[in-house]
Amino acid sequence: MKPAVSSLYQAVELNQEIPPLLIGERCNPNGSKAFREALLADDWDACLKLALDQEARGAQLLDLCVAYAGRDELADMRQLVKLCAGSCKAPLMLDSTSPETLAAVLPLYPGRAIINSINLEDGGANLDKICTLAKKYGAAVVALTITEAGMALSCAEKVAAAKQIYALAVEKHGLRPADILFDLLTFTVGSGDESMRDAAIQTLDAIKQVKQELPGVGFTLGVSNISFGLRLAARKVLNSVFLHEAVAVGLNSAIVDAAKVLPYAAISEEDRTLCLDLLFNRCPAALMNFIEHFELAVAEDEEQDADALLEEQLRHKVLKGDKDGLEDLLSELRGRWQPLDIINSLLVPSMREVGELFGRGELLLPFVLQSAEVMKQSVVFLEPFLDKLDDDGRTSILLATVAGDVHDIGKNLVDIILSNNGYKVYNIGIKVPAETIISKARELQVDIIGLSGLLVKSALLMKESLSQFQAGGLTQPVLLGGAALTAKFVAQDCVPNYQPPVVYCADAFAGLNAIREFETGKLLSTDWQPATVTASRPGPQQPLLDRSFAPPSVPFLGRRTVTDIDAEQLFDYLNEAALFRGRWGYRRGKLAKEDYAELTAKTVLPLYQRLQKQALAEGWLQPKVTYGYFDCCSSGDLLLVNDGDRQFTFTFPRQPAAPGLCIADYLRTAGEGGDTIGFFVVSIGAELAKRTRQLYESDRYHDYLMLHGLGVELTDALAEYWHEQMRIEMGIQQQSTELLAYITQGYQGSRYGFGYPACPDLAAHQPLFELLTPEEIGVTLTESFEMVPEMTTSAIVVHHPQAKYFAV
Amino acid sequence: MRYICTCCGYIYDPKIGDTMNIIVPGVAFAELPEGWVCPLCYASPDNFDPLD
Numbered sequence: 001m002k003p004a005v006s007s008l009y010q011a012v013e014l015n016q017e018i019p020p021l022l023i024g025e026r027c028n029p030n031g032s033k034a035f036r037e038a039l040l041a042d043d044w045d046a047c048l049k050l051a052l053d054q055e056a057r058g059a060q061l062l063d064l065c066v067a068y069a070g071r072d073e074l075a076d077m078r079q080l081v082k083l084c085a086g087s088c089k090a091p092l093m094l095d096s097t098s099p100e101t102l103a104a105v106l107p108l109y110p111g112r113a114i115i116n117s118i119n120l121e122d123g124g125a126n127l128d129k130i131c132t133l134a135k136k137y138g139a140a141v142v143a144l145t146i147t148e149a150g151m152a153l154s155c156a157e158k159v160a161a162a163k164q165i166y167a168l169a170v171e172k173h174g175l176r177p178a179d180i181l182f183d184l185l186t187f188t189v190g191s192g193d194e195s196m197r198d199a200a201i202q203t204l205d206a207i208k209q210v211k212q213e214l215p216g217v218g219f220t221l222g223v224s225n226i227s228f229g230l231r232l233a234a235r236k237v238l239n240s241v242f243l244h245e246a247v248a249v250g251l252n253s254a255i256v257d258a259a260k261v262l263p264y265a266a267i268s269e270e271d272r273t274l275c276l277d278l279l280f281n282r283c284p285a286a287l288m289n290f291i292e293h294f295e296l297a298v299a300e301d302e303e304q305d306a307d308a309l310l311e312e313q314l315r316h317k318v319l320k321g322d323k324d325g326l327e328d329l330l331s332e333l334r335g336r337w338q339p340l341d342i343i344n345s346l347l348v349p350s351m352r353e354v355g356e357l358f359g360r361g362e363l364l365l366p367f368v369l370q371s372a373e374v375m376k377q378s379v380v381f382l383e384p385f386l387d388k389l390d391d392d393g394r395t396s397i398l399l400a401t402v403a404g405d406v407h408d409i410g411k412n413l414v415d416i417i418l419s420n421n422g423y424k425v426y427n428i429g430i431k432v433p434a435e436t437i438i439s440k441a442r443e444l445q446v447d448i449i450g451l452s453g454l455l456v457k458s459a460l461l462m463k464e465s466l467s468q469f470q471a472g473g474l475t476q477p478v479l480l481g482g483a484a485l486t487a488k489f490v491a492q493d494c495v496p497n498y499q500p501p502v503v504y505c506a507d508a509f510a511g512l513n514a515i516r517e518f519e520t521g522k523l524l525s526t527d528w529q530p531a532t533v534t535a536s537r538p539g540p541q542q543p544l545l546d547r548s549f550a551p552p553s554v555p556f557l558g559r560r561t562v563t564d565i566d567a568e569q570l571f572d573y574l575n576e577a578a579l580f581r582g583r584w585g586y587r588r589g590k591l592a593k594e595d596y597a598e599l600t601a602k603t604v605l606p607l608y609q610r611l612q613k614q615a616l617a618e619g620w621l622q623p624k625v626t627y628g629y630f631d632c633c634s635s636g637d638l639l640l641v642n643d644g645d646r647q648f649t650f651t652f653p654r655q656p657a658a659p660g661l662c663i664a665d666y667l668r669t670a671g672e673g674g675d676t677i678g679f680f681v682v683s684i685g686a687e688l689a690k691r692t693r694q695l696y697e698s699d700r701y702h703d704y705l706m707l708h709g710l711g712v713e714l715t716d717a718l719a720e721y722w723h724e725q726m727r728i729e730m731g732i733q734q735q736s737t738e739l740l741a742y743i744t745q746g747y748q749g750s751r752y753g754f755g756y757p758a759c760p761d762l763a764a765h766q767p768l769f770e771l772l773t774p775e776e777i778g779v780t781l782t783e784s785f786e787m788v789p790e791m792t793t794s795a796i797v798v799h800h801p802q803a804k805y806f807a808v
Numbered sequence: 809m810r811y812i813c814t815c816c817g818y819i820y821d822p823k824i825g826d827t828m829n830i831i832v833p834g835v836a837f838a839e840l841p842e843g844w845v846c847p848l849c850y851a852s853p854d855n856f857d858p859l860d
Contacts, residue, residue, distance in 0.1 A: 538828040538847035577817035581857055587814055588857040743817040744848070757850060804828075807850055 003178035003218065005061065005091040005140055006111040012060055012091055014140070014178070014218050014252060020243065021253035022261065023093055023220065024059030027051050027080075029068040030310045030332040039066060039076065048083050055090050058258040062088060063116060065095035069331040074101045081105045093142070097335070099129035106137040113139050117183065119146040120164060121338070127165070131173035140179045142220055143169065145206075150338050151185055153199075158184045158206035159213065166214050177216030181253060184210065186221060188228035189278055190238075191349040192287055194520070200226060200242060200279040204249050211250040220253040221246060226279070228311050229349065234294035236260050237267060241275035310336070311346055314378075318350035319357075321370025321702075323377055330381050339385040342378070348422045351375050355421070355509050365585025368417075369701040375420040376699045395519055396424040398446040398476075400432035402453045402461045404784025409708050410481060411452035416701050417508035423515060431782070434465040438472040448518060450479040450511060456760045457784065459484040466497035477501040477523055479514050491528030501525045537655070539806030545665055551676035552730035552799050558643065559628035559772050565718075567621040570684075571612055572736075573717035573724075575743060580604050583709025611710055615688070622685030623718050624777035627726065633674040634664040641677060641771065648767035650796075652759055653808040661808075663752055663759060666800035678726050678797030681774040682718045684711065686789040715791045723751045726797050750803040751795035755786075757807035759796070762786060768794060811837045811856040816849035819859060 004011045014021060027050055029036035038046035051062050064084065066076040077096060084092055085108065092109065095116040096102055102115060115134055118127045118141050134141050145152040145161035152158040162182050169175045186203040187196055207219055226242045227235035240262040243254055267275075274293050277286040310333050317326055333342050354371045357363035363371075397418055401411050408430050419425040426444050428436070441449055449469075451462050462480055469478065477500045480490055490504035501518075504526040505511040517523040580586045586604050588596040615621055632641045639650040654662035667675040688711045695704040720742050727733035732748040741747060752758045754765055762785040769781055779792050787794065811820045820826060820840075825833040828847030831840065837856070845852055 536829050536841070536843050536845055538826070538845060538850070540828070575817050577812055578815060581812070581814035582816075582855075593858075593860065805848055 003140075003176075004112070005114055007089055007091040008085055008110040009089045010091075011112075014181070016060070016252070019247050019252050021060050022058055022258045023061040023063050023253055023255045024051075024054035024057075024090070024258055025063050025222075025255045026054055026257060027062060028065040028095065029071075030065065030335065036068065039068065039071065044079060044083055047080055048087055051084055051088050054258060055088060058261075060090055061093050061114070061253070062090045063093040063095050063255060065116075067096060067098075067332075067335055069328050073098060074104055077101050077105050078108065081108050085110050094139075097126065097130075099126065099133065102130060102133050106133055106139060113137075114181065115139050115141045117142040117144050118165065118169070119144040120148065120161065121146045123148050124168060127168060128173070131169050131175060134175060134179065135173055140181060140218075141169065141175070142181045142183055144183045145185055146338070151341055152206075153187065153202065155202045155205040155209065158202065159209050162206075162210045162214065162217075166217070177214065178218060181218040181220045182210060183220050183222065183255075186223070186225050186242075187345065188226060188230075188349075189281075190227050190230040190287065192352070193349055197281045197287075200245075201281060204246060207246060207251055208249045218253065219251045220255060221251055223254045223256055224309065225311070228309070229315060229353075230291070231294055234290070236262060237271050237294070238275050238278070238290075240264065240267060241272055242279055245276075245279060314342075314346050315350045315353075318347060318371050318374050319354060321367055321374055323374055326374060326377060327381055330378055334382075334385065339382040342382060344422065347375055347378055351421050355417070355512055359509055361589040364587060364589065366702055366705065369705055372416050372420040372701050373699065376701070379420075380699075394422065394424045395448065395515055396426065396444065396446045397448045397450055397515065398437065398441050398444060399425055399427045399450045399452065400437055400440075401430040402451055402458050402465065403431055403433045404461065404782065404786065405453040405455050405458045406430050406782065406786050406788065406790055407452075407454040409705070410454065410483075411450075412696055413705070414450060414452065414481065414505075414508045414511050417512055418515065421512055431784075434461075434468040437465070438469060438474060441474055441476060446476060448479060448515060449474070449476050450481065450505075452480075453482040454484065455482075455755060455762070455786070456484045457762065458482055459489060463489075463493045463497060466494055466502060470498050475500055477503065477514075477518055479503050479505050479511050481505045481507070481511065487526050488528045490526045495525045537657070537807060539655075539661060540659070540802060540804050545800070545802055547668065547672055549800055551668070551674070552732055554629035554676055554678075555729050557629055557631065559626060561776055562625040562627070563777065565623040565625065565721075567623055568616055570621070570623060570714055570717045570721060573720040573742065574713055575716065575720075576608075577743075578716075579709055579713040580608070583713060584706060607706065608710075611706065615710070620688045620691060621714065622687060623682070624685065625680060625682045625718070625722050626772045626774045626777050626779075627678065627680035627722065628772055629676055629678050629730075630771065631674060632667060632677040633670040633672075634667040635669060637662050637664050639664045639667060639677065641767070643771055646770075648770060650764055650767060653761070655806065655808050661758075661806045663796065663798065663803075666750075666798045666803040676730075676799070678730070678799075679768055679772055679795070680719070680722055680726065680797065681768070681772055681777070681779055681787070681792065681794045682715070682722050683774075683777060683779050683787075683789060683792035684715050684718060685791070686778065688714075689789050689791050711791045715793050719751065719753075719793045719795060723795065723797060727799075730799055732799055745804055748801050749797065749799040750805060751797050752805075753793060753795050758805060760808070765794065768796075809837065810859040811853075812859045813846045813849060813851055814855050814857055815851040816846060818846050818848045820856065 003014045026032040027035055029039050035050050054062060067073045091111055093114040093116045115130060118130050143165045145158045147161050152161045169180055170177055184203055184206045187199040189199050223243045224239050227238040244264045274290045277283055278290045313329055354368055358368050399411050399415055401408055415425050415427045428440055487504045495502045501523045502525050503514045505514055514523060630641045630643055632639055637652050637654050641648045652663040654660055692707045695707060755762045765781055765785040780788050782788060820837055822836050823833055825831045826847050829844055
């Protein structure tokens with residue numbers, strides 16, 4: 001007798017004369033938005049209509065699934081089975097893994113149903129119960145090749161799992177081979193994941209082999225998984241070609257949206273070739289060619305887009321950084337996927353896509369961080385369902401900011417990007433000495449070490465640390481990142497000090513790429529070809545300084561502290577371009593002028609205004625200043641500063657090439673009559689930094705970057721404001737000027753920050769602290785002369801009209 | 809077209825040029841010599857956004 005299933009009205013053979021048998025997939029709240037809405041509204045007529053629509057569109061069986069978070073599966077199933085049994089000609093596939101639900105509805109069905117599905121995920125307990133029911137009610141069953149080890153990926157794993165299930169279902173429970181429909185699972189070939197390039201081949205080979213080794217069994221397949229992640233128009237073509245190939249090797253039924261299957265003959269020769277190249281992994285560029293070709297294909301309408309598969313919805317959530325309803329979606333996905341597979345097969349590829357979009361300038365940093373938050377929240381949600389996060393196979397990275405450097409935003413961004421791409425990150429903090437890095441790397445047995453540091457000094461320290469790593473016998477590749485680093489410095493100064501690869505990473509995604517290269521054995525040290533031109537050294541070009549400028553009059557000599565500063569006016573001095581485009585990463589990139597204006601108006605400015613309001617209302621800002629004026633005279637590269645009986649010496653570096661500028665030059669010598677110099681240390685206090693840290697610790701990556709950037713730029717705004725106050729006090733400026741003038745130094749004189757290009761050496765902070773005692777406003781120096789709290793800055797204030805920024 | 813430095817806000821305007829780097833008026837951003845950096849914060853040209 002030919003294997004068949006039946007409804008109240010008709011029998012349908014499982015082996016159709018013209019295969020495959022099409023099983024409608026849309027009566028599923030997880031796959032169809034329309035069905036979900038009908039179900040959630042208890043609108044049974046609408047649910048039934050969707051079932052009947054599928055029949056009209058060519059479905060020969062109807063899958064019925066009602067499992068949805070917050071719903072009573074048993075009650076819903078009972079309701080709909082009764083309704084469909086009387087109204088649908090197509091036999092039902094009862095889609096539930098709950099033996100209780102199945103036991104309740106099987107007796108209600110007036111025909112021969114198929115149960116979807118059994119597997120060995122729990123080792124077989126559930127399978128035993130469901131097979132017992134199948135035997136009792138004479139139902140057929142779909143069997144998924146999932147075992148305790150997870151979803152079977154390779155042909156060998158699929159075949160082995162199928163045999164295991166066969167042994168139990170047929171030999172133990174007495175089902176006939178023809179009662180079993182194996183779903184050997186398939187996975188997308190559209191993710192670009194190297195290890196999944198042969199996913200179609202594995203599935204097709206497995207069908208062939210199972211068909212041969214377990215004669216008489218049937219097959220089914222969720223065909224559309226093959227194209228997950230690709231555009232809808234492209235998916236339809238690829239799914240249809242894949243279905244055609246699967247039928248050719250023995251697939252006799254398929255779970256599909258019957259209306260979306262294209263007849264093979266209707267697919268052009270060119271489209272077929274592109275699909276086959278991709279499915280059979282026939283050339284390395286197959287995926288790229290496929291995507292490029294279908295880039296131009298007409299997009300499907302909105303309704304279909306919203307109706308996308310669950311997997312597709314999760315990808316969208318990651319790409320859009322959208323956390324709404326994330327947990328519901330993950331709960332639904334858990335019905336189909338192992339938690340670890342949701343992470344590795346769905347979330348990680350989506351994050352990879354985010355990185356690629358960022359790399360192409362199509363996604364801005366703030367949005368990348370929102371995507372990372374979706375990833376993080378998903379992992380936190382799934383964690384309780386994982387036996388344990390399996391660290392054994394994961395590449396691990398040790399991250400540290402080097403000794404003497406307190407800056408952690410760069411390192412933390414790298415941590416966010418790497419850990420949310422599935423890597424194991426040990427972030428061991430700031431100011432970490434080389435010895436600690438060596439011992440931690442050994443103890444944790446990490447695969448890669450990443451060093452970060454903002455300061456010029458930190459770059460030099462990295463170079464020295466590498467010699468220590470070499471002497472200490474470390475073997476891990478080292479990735480270097482930081483504002484003061486260049487590829488040239490890394491290649492010429494760092495690479496020779498350490499045997500394993502030493503790699504310059506311009507940003508977090510460069511770090512991510514380096515780790516992927518490491519995993520494929522392709523990681524190489526940074527190479528640098530000397531360019532034909534060297535970077536320009538912008539600055540005042542006239543070497544001849546006017547020596548005739550008399551010192552300005554100052555209101556006092558010595559130091560003073562100011563704490564009654566109105567925080568609100570700092571925002572008038574804030575450099576919005578540097579904040580929005582630089583710190584926050586809202587760059588124009590490929591946007592048209594109008595689109596960028598809209599992004600600014602609708603996203604950036606409202607955010608800025610919200611933060612401003614909140615910062616002022618909640619007292620995040622405590623601007624404080626210590627400053628002073630002192631008699632001084634220059635002598636060569638030295639500046640001698642007098643404070644009462646005390647004298648301090650500042651040594652400033654001089655440009656090695658023309659015009660050979662040095663800060664000391666802008667001040668008169670003793671012979672010329674001496675001069676007056678100003679200094680200041682300003683800080684917005686520790687509160688904002690504290691809140692910033694809390695955001696990072698609670699995984700609010702986007703807000704973390706925003707608040708950190710705001711703090712840094714407000715600190716600079718305070719410096720700008722106080723520099724102006726000092727110019728007014730010195731009588732070299734009458735009143736406030738417009739903002740652009742600050743950016744371009746459209747005022748008399750200059751302020752040079754310690755640690756910046758005209759005076760990179762932070763050791764100058766030592767005499768500065770003797771002069772100003774900034775401890776009184778809560779600012780202290782670290783052993784490497786950095787100021788704490790982080791949101792503090794210092795400057796030497798020079799009045800000479802020819803003094804402008806330059807770099808030594 | 810003018811370009812803005814995303815690190816410090818400096819605007820390169822071809823009508824004005826850039827005296828700090830000895831660039832005469834009339835040089836388009838794309839035509840700036842190799843090795844040119846922001847005259848105020850030394851950022852490289854890839855840190856600039858088009859403004860107009």
